Amino acid sequence: MNTDAGAHARTPAAAYAQAAEVAGRAPSIHNTQPWHWQVHSDRLDLLADTSRALPGTDPDERMLLVSCGAALHHAQVALRAQGHTVQVRPLPDPARPQLLATLTISGDEAVTADAVRLMQALQLRHTDRRPTVDTPVTAEQVDQLRQIAGEFGVHLHKLTADQVSELAVAVSRAEEAAATEPAVRAETAAWTGPDRPAGAGVPPEFIPDRRPETDVGEREFTARGALAVGGGHDKSSTYAVLFGESDDRGAWLRAGQALSAVWLQATVQGLALLPYSQVIEIDGSRAMMRRILSNLGYAYIVLRLGVADPDHPLPGHTPRLPFDTTTTVDPD
Numbered sequence: 001m002n003t004d005a006g007a008h009a010r011t012p013a014a015a016y017a018q019a020a021e022v023a024g025r026a027p028s029i030h031n032t033q034p035w036h037w038q039v040h041s042d043r044l045d046l047l048a049d050t051s052r053a054l055p056g057t058d059p060d061e062r063m064l065l066v067s068c069g070a071a072l073h074h075a076q077v078a079l080r081a082q083g084h085t086v087q088v089r090p091l092p093d094p095a096r097p098q099l100l101a102t103l104t105i106s107g108d109e110a111v112t113a114d115a116v117r118l119m120q121a122l123q124l125r126h127t128d129r130r131p132t133v134d135t136p137v138t139a140e141q142v143d144q145l146r147q148i149a150g151e152f153g154v155h156l157h158k159l160t161a162d163q164v165s166e167l168a169v170a171v172s173r174a175e176e177a178a179a180t181e182p183a184v185r186a187e188t189a190a191w192t193g194p195d196r197p198a199g200a201g202v203p204p205e206f207i208p209d210r211r212p213e214t215d216v217g218e219r220e221f222t223a224r225g226a227l228a229v230g231g232g233h234d235k236s237s238t239y240a241v242l243f244g245e246s247d248d249r250g251a252w253l254r255a256g257q258a259l260s261a262v263w264l265q266a267t268v269q270g271l272a273l274l275p276y277s278q279v280i281e282i283d284g285s286r287a288m289m290r291r292i293l294s295n296l297g298y299a300y301i302v303l304r305l306g307v308a309d310p311d312h313p314l315p316g317h318t319p320r321l322p323f324d325t326t327t328t329v330d331p332d
């Protein structure tokens with residue numbers, strides 16, 4: 001991936017195509033990668049690809065929008081690392097709800113050290129479901145992440161010890177509800193089991209080989225995992241929630257941008273981040289999360305932050321769909 005300002009000699013379409021390719025590394029619910037990019041000579045369009053939606057698990061498309069928002073932010077990072085100033089128009093056409101955003105290069109700028117660092121973090125970032133080690137997350141680190149989420153109009157609230165106990169209850173209620181929903185079980189199996197689509201889904205090497213001994217239970221995947229979890233706990237983890245004042249498609253897209261921005265910065269800080277979305281997907285536990293927030297806003301996603309085991313790196317990265325599956329280059 002080219003991160004140097006010399007890339008300006010290339011056409012905007014080439015820069016957009018590269019951004020679409022880089023954005024493919026974004027995190028997504030069950031690694032569904034529910035986005036489609038259209039590269040034009042004067043803009044890059046982000047569309048929802050509902051053929052990879054999860055209607056049983058995610059009937060309102062919340063997590064689809066959050067995933068696409070993360071991809072949108074990844075594309076922004078890629079364009080900035082090429083020395084471009086980017087303008088984003090979210091949901092630009094009410095008549096085309098699947099068109100989630102349009103990105104336009106509006107000028108050129110010097111490539112900053114921060115832009116390069118974020119681009120490097122984007123290539124390193126991954127989901128680590130192993131319990132974190134005993135090193136706590138500092139208040140300064142949380143403050144920095146809070147500020148970054150705020151740039152997208154999204155609040156990051158660090159849960160207190162009492163609220164973490166309430167979160168544990170909400171998470172286990174969500175787990176119980178999901179376990180009795182055949183459509184949810186079928187989707188989890190389809191995306192994380194042996195018949196998952198090529199280039200997508202979660203392979204066993206990234207799923208714990210047994211339930212980690214944590215107070216807040218992790219998402220239960222139907223497939224048996226092959227990731228050794230070690231003996232860690234979540235005592236030193238920090239739990240936080242991203243939330244905001246509205247609960248609609250625009251808010252979920254922004255939540256995804258904030259999730260990506262927070263995750264990349266956490267990666268720069270040397271922190272591992274694990275998203276918890278089941279507690280938001282299920283109506284009853286989502287209402288519990290709203291009560292935990294004293295009805296101050298709508299919860300978008302829960303985050304576990306902590307320091308990952310430095311001696312046992314994860315076995316590489318989860319797969320991604322080929323570029324020509326997720327991107328169309330329009331000859332206009």
Ligand SMILES: Cc1cc2nc3c(=O)[nH]c(=O)nc-3n(C[C@H](O)[C@H](O)[C@H](O)COP(=O)(O)O)c2cc1C
Nearest residue numbers: 027028029030031066126127219275276277278318
């Ligand atoms: C919106 C969203 C929700 C997610 N929810 C969960 C979750 O509840 N539990 C979990 O273990 N991982 C969750 N993930 C992580 C994805 O499974 C992960 O991003 C995907 O498998 C790709 O792997 P990577 O992040 O290592 O690139 C979520 C990710 C996103 C973007």
